[in-house]
Amino acid sequence: MKKILIGSYVLIIIGVIFGIGNSGIFDSKNSKAIASGEKIYIKNCLVCHGETGKGEGSNAGTAINNQRFLSIVSDKDLYNYVKYGREGTAMPAYGPRLSEKDLVNLTAFMRNWQTKELDFNVPKTVSGDPDRGLKQYNVYCLNCHGEAGAGKIKMGTALSNPQYLKYTTDKQIWITTAYGREETKMGPSLKGLEGVRQLKKQDISDIISYIRSIKENKEVPNDYLKP
Incomplete structure (x- = not known):
């Protein structure tokens, strides 16, 4: 009887560990990308976008740690915003400055700010005068x-x-x-x-x-x- 109970407990523990692993909590690859992206952010972005990404930097910078913003942009959008910048503004193009891996890791770090996904009531087509x-x-x-x-x-x-x-x-x-x-x-x-x-x-x-x-x-x- 004890052997059966012990066996059951072991199976439960294995199941819990397997479930957590699949949930992404222990996604080491993504965690490494986020950690690397944070270092890149601190070095290149913090002065404008702020320590928390809410635009509180000493220089002019948009609030990017924002749930409405993060809910409407894809990783591809974030990547392009950083890579190509905004000519004629204080936001430079980081494509020539950062490697492809750096850009991807920085994107992962910014995406990690998102805590919820918001839905919006938007017209099917945006057409006007x-x-x-x-x-x-x-x-x-x-x-x-x-x-x-x-x-x-x-x-x-x-x-x-x-x-x-x-x-x-x-x-x-x-x-x-x-x-x-x-x-x-x-x-x-x-x-x-x-x-x-x-x-x-x-x-x-x-x-x-x-x-x-x-x-x-x-x-x-x-x-x-x-x-």
């Missing part, structure tokens, strides 16, 4: 994002930046405009949410259409991170 969007933009967005989406330091992203437009989809811009980013100056704009701006869905689509029309995308590389 850029002329009407310009009027809306000048009323609701210009103060932070500047004339023609040029951006303002420590205020708002440069929306007309060619890398931003290249590597950010209309739906991603729509979600950021509608839902904002928690713990930042970018509050929600969609009607019914707790924001100062109360815009209809179509209003937001019009603004996105204007942003897309500000200037033509410049030719930038398109070699995405391969799975």
Whole structure:
């Protein structure tokens, strides 16, 4: 009887260990990537994006440790943002500075900030009137994002930046405009949410259409991170 009980306990313990292993808690490969990525982040990114990634660095930097942001971007997006940077801004292209492995590890570190996956109510297609969007933009967005989406330091992203437009989809811009980013100056704009701006869905689509029309995308590389 004791042998049977002991055998059962052993099987249970093995099962628990196997389950934990499969859960990714002991994923040593990913843990190593995250640890390496943290070192790269501290050396290259902390001064702008802050110790916690919430944009609290001594220099101007976007809040990237943000659940709404992390819920709408893929690893490929994060990788491209770092590799190609934003020309004409304080965000340099790290492709020439970091190895492919470094870029992948840094992506893993940033992804590790995500603690939940959020769902958003987004139109199936984002289509609007850029002329009407310009009027809306000048009323609701210009103060932070500047004339023609040029951006303002420590205020708002440069929306007309060619890398931003290249590597950010209309739906991603729509979600950021509608839902904002928690713990930042970018509050929600969609009607019914707790924001100062109360815009209809179509209003937001019009603004996105204007942003897309500000200037033509410049030719930038398109070699995405391969799975």
